[in-house]
Amino acid sequence: xxxxxxxxxxxxxxxxxxxxxxxxxxxxxxxxxxxxxxxxxxxxxxxxxxxxxxxxxxxxxxxxxxxxxxxxxxxxxxxxxxxxxxxxxxxxxxxxxxxxxxxxxxxxxxxxxxxxxxxxxxxxxxxxxxxxxxxxxxxxxxxxxxxxxxxxxxxxxxxxxxxxxxxxxxxxxxxxxxxxxxxxxxxxxxxxxxxxxxxxxxxxxxxxxxxxxxxxxxxxxxxxxxxxxxxxxxxxxxxxxxxxxxxxxxxxxxxxxxxxxxxxxxxxxxxxxxxxxxxxxxxxxxxxxxxxxxxxxxxxxxxxxxxxxxxxxxxxxxxxxxxxxxxxxxxxxxxxxxxxxxxxxxxxxxxxxxxxxxxxxxxxxxxxxxxxxxxx
Numbered sequence: 001x002x003x004x005x006x007x008x009x010x011x012x013x014x015x016x017x018x019x020x021x022x023x024x025x026x027x028x029x030x031x032x033x034x035x036x037x038x039x040x041x042x043x044x045x046x047x048x049x050x051x052x053x054x055x056x057x058x059x060x061x062x063x064x065x066x067x068x069x070x071x072x073x074x075x076x077x078x079x080x081x082x083x084x085x086x087x088x089x090x091x092x093x094x095x096x097x098x099x100x101x102x103x104x105x106x107x108x109x110x111x112x113x114x115x116x117x118x119x120x121x122x123x124x125x126x127x128x129x130x131x132x133x134x135x136x137x138x139x140x141x142x143x144x145x146x147x148x149x150x151x152x153x154x155x156x157x158x159x160x161x162x163x164x165x166x167x168x169x170x171x172x173x174x175x176x177x178x179x180x181x182x183x184x185x186x187x188x189x190x191x192x193x194x195x196x197x198x199x200x201x202x203x204x205x206x207x208x209x210x211x212x213x214x215x216x217x218x219x220x221x222x223x224x225x226x227x228x229x230x231x232x233x234x235x236x237x238x239x240x241x242x243x244x245x246x247x248x249x250x251x252x253x254x255x256x257x258x259x260x261x262x263x264x265x266x267x268x269x270x271x272x273x274x275x276x277x278x279x280x281x282x283x284x285x286x287x288x289x290x291x292x293x294x295x296x297x298x299x300x301x302x303x304x305x306x307x308x309x310x311x312x313x314x315x316x317x318x319x320x321x322x323x324x325x326x327x328x329x330x331x332x333x334x335x336x337x338x339x340x341x342x343x344x345x346x347x348x349x350x351x352x353x354x355x356x357x358x359x360x361x362x363x364x365x366x367x368x369x370x371x372x373x374x375x376x
Contacts, residue, residue, distance in 0.1 A: 005314055008306055010319060018343030023316060031055065079103055170282055183201035195282065229266075285316070296323070299327070322368055
């Protein structure tokens with residue numbers, strides 16, 4: 001199914017309707033571009049597209065039942081990337097069946113040719129730049145790895161390279177852990193990171209780095225915490241004797257708590273601030289059950305944060321909360337349903353007669369009535 005992403009995309013639907021799987025499509029595409037140096041330190045196994053499959057339990061868990069291949073296409077206004085992975089009936093091993101990266105406006109100009117495991121990369125004029133053999137890496141991954149020096153020499157297509165880099169930097173936050181044992185509660189040495197890891201494990205380092213390098217971020221962090229917590233005085237990031245950074249949270253009564261003592265909801269909201277208030281976020285961000293564990297007072301502020309962040313990035317968020325989803329426009333709400341074993345997607349704004357219902361009912365009321373998830 002073709003689907004156009006808006007700046008804000010709020011996914012709703014019953015359990016098992018495909019919301020998490022939709023997010024994982026983007027994570028899978030990102031994972032295919034990872035090599036041994038770019039993988040998260042928590043990932044195990046192979047890198048590249050084989051690692052992306054392995055991480056999800058193999059082809060049988062990624063493709064449709066009884067299908068011998070699956071494909072993903074990603075379009076911008078002028079660039080198209082297509083990847084098809086096949087299961088070979090002869091060897092039972094997975095292989096890339098087809099991969100293309102083209103510019104639509106220039107008669108489908110190709111940026112590489114892939115034949116078996118051999119890839120040829122081209123410059124913006126179609127001239128051969130280099131040829132090499134790839135194994136775990138996709139051709140787009142090889143393009144991303146090899147093209148940077150050519151870009152610096154003005155011998156490559158900067159827009160195409162930026163597109164590939166944006167795909168490689170996608171973040172899908174579907175496993176942020178705030179439990180007492182979670183990594184984000186333990187002090188860590190600063191590594192200069194400015195983007196939150198998908199498990200939230202580097203939260204303290206990111207908050208510290210963004211606070212130090214972006215006065216705007218620091219002002220917004222303090223402002224949001226003062227609005228949400230009446231007794232909040234200040235937040236700081238001291239270093240312990242071992243060199244690890246931790247959060248020090250002081251209230252107006254002189255009480256000071258550290259990262260390990262903060263509530264799950266407070267840590268979750270600090271993660272969302274690190275994600276959505278980042279002045280230079282990834283081009284695409286997905287957040288599963290974005291409002292889970294948050295106090296209702298935080299939800300309206302979170303909706304405003306999403307709207308503001310959408311000026312810098314595209315956001316996909318899932319929710320089961322009628323009150324939260326009512327804070328978004330019909331154009332921003334995406335309804336997912338299972339039908340005959342497959343997930344169907346449709347924007348609330350495209351459901352025709354439901355737009356008339358909005359004259360008498362709120363989005364929340366329509367969802368609770370079952371009308372949002374009725375068969376279209």
